[in-house]
Structure formats: structure tokens, C-alpha cells
Amino acid sequence: MKQRIFMYLFVFAVLLVIFQYVNAKRVFEDLNKKNEGFKVQVEKYKDSVVGLHHKLQDYSGFSLEQNEDALSYFEADGYKVEALIPYIKDKLYETNTVKGEHPLVPYTSSDGRKMLINNVKFLNHKWLIANFSDGEFWGEVLVKYFVNTDKSVDFELSEAFLYPVN
Known part of the structure; x- marks a missing residue:
């Protein structure tokens, strides 16, 4: 009986570890997708900042x-x-x-x-x-x-x- 309890606990622990692993993997992949989207936005904003900087240089020519x-x-x-x-x-x-x-x-x-x-x-x-x-x-x-x-x-x-x- 003691052996069965340990076996059930072991199976339960393995299932819990597998559930945690799958859930963490899914969360990690979602965060990576969001991060990629943010990287694209950052690049777009960097390009905008560079363009605005060039415009500012042009406008400040007579200053x-x-x-x-x-x-x-x-x-x-x-x-x-x-x-x-x-x-x-x-x-x-x-x-x-x-x-x-x-x-x-x-x-x-x-x-x-x-x-x-x-x-x-x-x-x-x-x-x-x-x-x-x-x-x-x-x-x-x-x-x-x-x-x-x-x-x-x-x-x-x-x-x-x-x-x-x-």
C-alpha cells in the first residue's frame, strides 16, 4: 500500500512537471512573439527618429x-x-x-x-x-x-x- 501511494505521488509529480513544462513553454513562446513584434516597432520608431532628426537638421540651417x-x-x-x-x-x-x-x-x-x-x-x-x-x-x-x-x-x-x- 505504501508503494502504491509513492507510485501515485510519483505519477502525479511527473504529470505536474509535464504540465508546468508545457505551460511555461507556451508562455515563453507567446512572450517571444510579442518581443518580435516590439522589435519591429522599435526599428520602425528608430527609422522615424532618424527621419525627424534629418528634418530638424534641415530646419535648423538658419539658426x-x-x-x-x-x-x-x-x-x-x-x-x-x-x-x-x-x-x-x-x-x-x-x-x-x-x-x-x-x-x-x-x-x-x-x-x-x-x-x-x-x-x-x-x-x-x-x-x-x-x-x-x-x-x-x-x-x-x-x-x-x-x-x-x-x-x-x-x-x-x-x-x-x-x-x-x-
């Missing part, structure tokens, strides 16, 4: 941060570019607070509103482009800027464009 000659122009004068760029932006945004019409936007606004410069992009060490709006009309300006020896900044309007209202 002060990517232009070594323009950066060295400021550095040769003893300026720290990391501090100078925000300083120039602040000076440009200060023109929004001037009473009356905006000094860099040659268009008048409607309904008593004021044209304000919203965004700025530095093209190089001499030019920047900015967009402006009064909430209804909007456009862009191309501005020459000069950093003087006394660290003041002068702006000179080169071109301006007002988008037509639809």
Missing part, C-alpha cells in the same frame, strides 16, 4: 545656435552667447511696452489693440525674424539687430509682412 561663425563673432567681442541671446530677446520684447504704435511693426492694429511681437528666432549674429499679432491680424518682421559696446541693443526693421485676413 544662431547652429552657426559657428555667428557664435564666434559674439565670443570674439567677449560676450557669453548663452546669456546674450535671452538678453537680446528681452530687449526686443521690451519694445512691446512702448506707448503708441510698435516701433518695429509698420502696421497699425484694429479696435484699439496693439501689435505685439510674440516669437523670435535668431537667424545669425545680425538678423532675427519675429512674428507679431494684435489678436486679429498677424505677420512677420525681419529685423537687423546690433549689440553696441555699452551692451545696449539697437533694432532696425528690414522687412515686414502682414498676412491677409481670410
Whole structure:
């Protein structure tokens, strides 16, 4: 009787081990299939990232941060570019607070509103482009800027464009 109990226990243990093995194998195969699907997705996303990186390189072609000659122009004068760029932006945004019409936007606004410069992009060490709006009309300006020896900044309007209202 003792022998039969051990034999039943042994058969039960073998069946349990076989069940565990088959179940683990199935789970392992399912995980491998999912992993392969994820590998395909990762490759697709890597390709997308590379494509976006190339587009970013193309779009940043006219950018002060990517232009070594323009950066060295400021550095040769003893300026720290990391501090100078925000300083120039602040000076440009200060023109929004001037009473009356905006000094860099040659268009008048409607309904008593004021044209304000919203965004700025530095093209190089001499030019920047900015967009402006009064909430209804909007456009862009191309501005020459000069950093003087006394660290003041002068702006000179080169071109301006007002988008037509639809």
C-alpha cells in the first residue's frame, strides 16, 4: 500500500512537471512573439527618429545656435552667447511696452489693440525674424539687430509682412 501511494505521488509529480513544462513553454513562446513584434516597432520608431532628426537638421540651417561663425563673432567681442541671446530677446520684447504704435511693426492694429511681437528666432549674429499679432491680424518682421559696446541693443526693421485676413 505504501508503494502504491509513492507510485501515485510519483505519477502525479511527473504529470505536474509535464504540465508546468508545457505551460511555461507556451508562455515563453507567446512572450517571444510579442518581443518580435516590439522589435519591429522599435526599428520602425528608430527609422522615424532618424527621419525627424534629418528634418530638424534641415530646419535648423538658419539658426544662431547652429552657426559657428555667428557664435564666434559674439565670443570674439567677449560676450557669453548663452546669456546674450535671452538678453537680446528681452530687449526686443521690451519694445512691446512702448506707448503708441510698435516701433518695429509698420502696421497699425484694429479696435484699439496693439501689435505685439510674440516669437523670435535668431537667424545669425545680425538678423532675427519675429512674428507679431494684435489678436486679429498677424505677420512677420525681419529685423537687423546690433549689440553696441555699452551692451545696449539697437533694432532696425528690414522687412515686414502682414498676412491677409481670410
